Amino acid sequence: MKNFADRLIEKIGEKKSVVCVGLDPRLNQIPKFIKEKALKKCKNKWQAAGEAILEFNKGIIDSVHDLVPCVKPQIAFYEMYGEEGIHAYNQTIKYAKKKDLLVIADAKRNDIGSTAEAYAKAFLGEVDLFDEKKPMFDADALTVTPYLGWDGIKPFVEVCKNHGKGIFILVKTSNPSSGDIQDVCIREGNEIFDIMGQYVESWGANETGESGYSFVGAVVGATYPKQAKRLRILMPNSIFLVPGYGAQGGSAEDVKPCFNGDGLGAIVNSSRGIIFAYEKSGKYGEKDFDKAAKDAVIKMNGALNKVI
């Protein structure tokens, strides 16, 4: 089974892009014409919510799939619609994979070992279904929280190894309060996010592929370039998933320290800035949400490829 890091780097090369498109389909920002069609078609509003989300995602995917290596559906915006939302989540993953995209399930799951194993099987491996084993979400990678330590991470690593999948562990997140825990200082120049970085590096040390990168990646926010610089040195073999570009304030210059000298080692996510670009576009109306997204991706690819 090919290492996830190698698969990702191959795809980055093919598409000449380090952009990840975040599929966070907030219902109130989905174009009206999609919602009206879904409401007409479906038997109730929950089903219509799932249908509208899926239709919107398909439009975005069709429009950007040849321009980026991966997409990252954030599960909160799906599971809020219960089983209908989860149906849309699963169908979105299948559709994106068919369109030659890698899919990072952004679910930030974690628990004690035996429960983490259930999450790992659900998102990345195969679940026990009576006398069979079957894939459920079958994403290419998953975001994972680290607060429980190694035995909450190990089941993910094992499933990744057997199925050519990857994880991105939260190290330094992009939000304003990320320092509450992550910046707690052990001694000068050694904060909790450093400790997490050291863990991630060691957890992934034996999991590198031919590219030299590991399938155990790290989430490092675009909004903290100084910390990113330190983490890049600390974790030379980890791929960074970098949220916080655009709507959250991170610029192309800000994410530069997330990359290695080879121009690799990170993928930069934008969600709202791409999928809802139509709202701030002087050029496109809501009918052309997909074209507005495509333009935003082209612009982001250009900005990033210039600095790395």
Added chain:
Amino acid sequence: MKNFADRLIEKIGEKKSVVCVGLDPRLNQIPKFIKEKALKKCKNKWQAAGEAILEFNKGIIDSVHDLVPCVKPQIAFYEMYGEEGIHAYNQTIKYAKKKDLLVIADAKRNDIGSTAEAYAKAFLGEVDLFDEKKPMFDADALTVTPYLGWDGIKPFVEVCKNHGKGIFILVKTSNPSSGDIQDVCIREGNEIFDIMGQYVESWGANETGESGYSFVGAVVGATYPKQAKRLRILMPNSIFLVPGYGAQGGSAEDVKPCFNGDGLGAIVNSSRGIIFAYEKSGKYGEKDFDKAAKDAVIKMNGALNKVI
């Protein structure tokens, strides 16, 4: 809207129990007769998995609902069956509430503010459904991870305040590697779990009900009694949700430090030790899984009520 802490303490008084029954329905441990019935009834195995889980849970709930204040369904074991699993999760919550139980959704969710809000609405509040707002899972409380700091917690606190719900934030977890991050030492006698405890206490300081307890609770593992003792002093107003009793090794004596002098301040969870008690019972076969669970609850109530 009545404070969740008050609602929980009232229920503890009614049932004379501080036990929480963990509904972690691992399919391979559910009695065969339930699975066979589900496979006959349903059109595919995914649906049968959801059906078997729900039937099993109903049996457990019917058997223990008058003996405990609350149940805690761990969502990993449901979402691994996708939309059918989520359907079973939702129906389990509804059924337990109808049977006069409080429901703690064990999902350990968290993210940056705008995404945390989506989780908060989904599990505890009301979601935006086109022109309406509707409850989705509508649990009484939710477990939450803390790695992102205050802005990932605030949306949960706000939804709790408006809907009489609660959260339990991971402080010191029950698993063997919990120390990897949680025991990192800032200075002697001051570890990361202490810092988390201080945060939880301050985040819940204004959220106390008539009981004096706050709806911002903490997860504190039964397997670490020394740390629990320190945390009990640090967080006098927080209710501890205590996992790790039984199968994970925690005893009644171990959980004693989680309680205040008033015999309140904690609920102790057992999952496998109760719901799959039939497997280790010399007395009951799988047909009587519900009776075995009831016996295990009575025993656990007795052991805990003796020490608190």
